[in-house]
Amino acid sequence: MNDADLEHALSAFFLRVATPEPSERLRQLIAADRAEAGTARRSLDQRMRRLVAGLLAAAAIGTAAVLLGGIPRVDRTVQPSSSSLPGVASNGQASLTPTSPACVPNLGASPPHTPRASSPRSISTEIWGQTATLLPDCRILLAGGQAYRIPTHFPVLLAPASSATLYDPSTGQFSPTGSMTAARYMHTATLLLNGQVLITGGGQADAQRSAELYDPRTGTFRVTGSMTTARIGQTATLLADGRVLIVGGGFGRAPLASAELYDPATGTFSPTGSMATPRFGHTATRLLDGRVLIAGGYSGTGPVAAAELYDPKTGTFSPTGAMLTARFTPTATLLTDGMVLLTGGDDSHSVVYSSAELYDPATGAFEATGSMTEARSYHSAALLADGSVLVVGPYGQDAPSSATAEVYEPSSRTFSQTRWATIPWQYDSTTATSNGFVLVGQSLIEITNP
Amino acid sequence: MASGEDTFGTGIDHALTRDDAFSRRADAYLARALGLACYLLGDPGEAEDATQEAMARAWRARRSLRQLESFEAWIDRIVVNTCWERLRRTRRLAEINLAGSNPPSVPDTFAAVLARDSVGRALIALTPEQRTVVVLRFWRDLSLEQIADRLEWPLGTVKSRLHYALVALRQQLERDDREVDR
Incomplete structure (x- = not known):
């Protein structure tokens, strides 16, 4: 046997002999060891919130306004309004076609309307970093994300998923649909004017440049052009002309200042202007005049107060007023009068804000408005059909044991707590819908007025 | 992982903290750690225990890891050293029947395959x-x-x-x- 034969035999051996996969028990033991080893710098709850913050950033940031507009709240006698601010997204991942129909959930369906069991889960597998996108036919596309388990109060992250699921509010059923061409979490999913959904970037082992399109008619994903830069935690905002503005991102790396445009007509991305401040965990809101407000985020050194405006006509960013408070992962919601409501967020370290402010595009200035009843970060907000804003926080400063919701009334500029079915605080993505419902993980929870 | 671009060692305290990034990386590495331990020890149950021990050591020593790109070399070293220590202990205990040890929770086909x-x-x-x-x-x-x-x-x-x-x-x-x- 010569050296080459021996090396071939060794290589063949390692190819044919599979080593065991890590068992559930092993993962649990490792997680327990980590939990026991302590979290010297901050309490477990604090750490948990920080991690969940990251977990929810993709899902909650981008999906807050996914179901924006077009649906009446069931507890308010407001008719469906297809005129409510089409195509506006709080953070850009979400978007809506101008002709979005009224999507009324089947109230009798089960189990989606059933609140989650309140008993603590010993071991559970959940998904974070997935996107939820309202399709023109009222179904919701849930795509990608990363599974994680919580065996001992310490999440064990698993491989990102390429799978996708459709939720049909009319039947209350979830069903699998196609698979993305790549596994992704903290990606974006944007409904295009042609009814397809643009999926961009996100993480696998690392940030990705790739992008793909989901066609609801065929239930399939196909590759489209790749972004000029790998991005994770970026925003994607549908512009009035049908192009999509991709901004920032760079989770796990130095945040990016660059931006690019996706043109559905050519299926390609091309660079556009760059922001003055690199950021991720920011908001991107299309204003009534078509410009996009970029606010908040994390610059790599701290939370960002500076806001910038992107003008699709010139393809450039320009500075506008600074927020009164630098906010990481706030929400931003376009109101019916053209103002933008920014709520909560945190200082990217430990302080979570209850304060809120309004951006006035006419003056380019931010001003204070009423504060939320609770501090919230990594929360969701959605414009309701009557012009008020539903804010749902998975947690606040003190990591509450159950999630709460509140409503902002633009006329009085105040927030008031609203009741909803008590659900235990879990680590699911939370999507506030404009019809008085909140999609928590894969449960649809009804919100009722006090 | 692209080298030089990660900010693993810069102390950025954002949503996924350094510890969380470490956990993610370590969890993603787990199968390779277990595989390495299996080949070095030849016994899946022993390998599981060694992997758990190595991962606990790595967690405790995580602050000493300066660069994310050196993660694999760093944690490989911990796994190898843990396995060698176990082999040395096993040699000393070779004649003791460890009847009370926990049965492996992974299928014990790996050792059989090695033996065949x-x-x-x-x-x-x-x-x-x-x-x-x-x-x-x-x-x-x-x-x-x-x-x-x-x-x-x-x-x-x-x-x-x-x-x-x-x-x-x-x-x-x-x-x-x-x-x-x-």
């Missing part, structure tokens, strides 16, 4: 150091320089141990062949 396979048997017959070099070279497909980095050996030592490991493997396989021919 002539290359597997030859591999297990090597010294721990030789086996480690062979596994890192031919299973993990690492260069000699990368192996030297992981084991903190001079490059010459790696070359020498790999050479003698291959000699021993060849002799063992040829012995096996002769026995089969008889």
Whole structure:
């Protein structure tokens, strides 16, 4: 046997002999060891919130306004309004076609309307970093994300998923649909004017440049052009002309200042202007005049107060007023009068804000408005059909044991707590819908007025 | 992982903290850690225990890891050292029947496969150091320089141990062949 034969035999051996996969028990033991080893710098709850913050950033940031507009709240006698601010997204991942129909959930369906069991889960597998996108036919596309388990109060992250699921509010059923061409979490999913959904970037082992399109008619994903830069935690905002503005991102790396445009007509991305401040965990809101407000985020050194405006006509960013408070992962919601409501967020370290402010595009200035009843970060907000804003926080400063919701009334500029079915605080993505419902993980929870 | 771009060591305190990034990386590495331990120890149950121990050590020592891109070399070293320590302990306890030890929760087919396979048997017959070099070279497909980095050996030592490991493997396989021919 010569050296080459021996090396071939060794290589063949390692190819044919599979080593065991890590068992559930092993993962649990490792997680327990980590939990026991302590979290010297901050309490477990604090750490948990920080991690969940990251977990929810993709899902909650981008999906807050996914179901924006077009649906009446069931507890308010407001008719469906297809005129409510089409195509506006709080953070850009979400978007809506101008002709979005009224999507009324089947109230009798089960189990989606059933609140989650309140008993603590010993071991559970959940998904974070997935996107939820309202399709023109009222179904919701849930795509990608990363599974994680919580065996001992310490999440064990698993491989990102390429799978996708459709939720049909009319039947209350979830069903699998196609698979993305790549596994992704903290990606974006944007409904295009042609009814397809643009999926961009996100993480696998690392940030990705790739992008793909989901066609609801065929239930399939196909590759489209790749972004000029790998991005994770970026925003994607549908512009009035049908192009999509991709901004920032760079989770796990130095945040990016660059931006690019996706043109559905050519299926390609091309660079556009760059922001003055690199950021991720920011908001991107299309204003009534078509410009996009970029606010908040994390610059790599701290939370960002500076806001910038992107003008699709010139393809450039320009500075506008600074927020009164630098906010990481706030929400931003376009109101019916053209103002933008920014709520909560945190200082990217430990302080979570209850304060809120309004951006006035006419003056380019931010001003204070009423504060939320609770501090919230990594929360969701959605414009309701009557012009008020539903804010749902998975947690606040003190990591509450159950999630709460509140409503902002633009006329009085105040927030008031609203009741909803008590659900235990879990680590699911939370999507506030404009019809008085909140999609928590894969449960649809009804919100009722006090 | 692209090198030089990660901010793992810069203390950024954002949503996924350094510890969380570490956990993610370590969890993603777990299967390779267990595989390495399986080949070094030859016993899945023992390998599971060693992997758990190595991951706990890594977690406790995570602050000493400065650069994310050196993660694999760093944690490989911890796994290898943990396995070697276990082998040394096992040698001392070789004659003690460990009847009370926990049964492995992974299927114990790996050891059976090793025992049935002539290359597997030859591999297990090597010294721990030789086996480690062979596994890192031919299973993990690492260069000699990368192996030297992981084991903190001079490059010459790696070359020498790999050479003698291959000699021993060849002799063992040829012995096996002769026995089969008889």
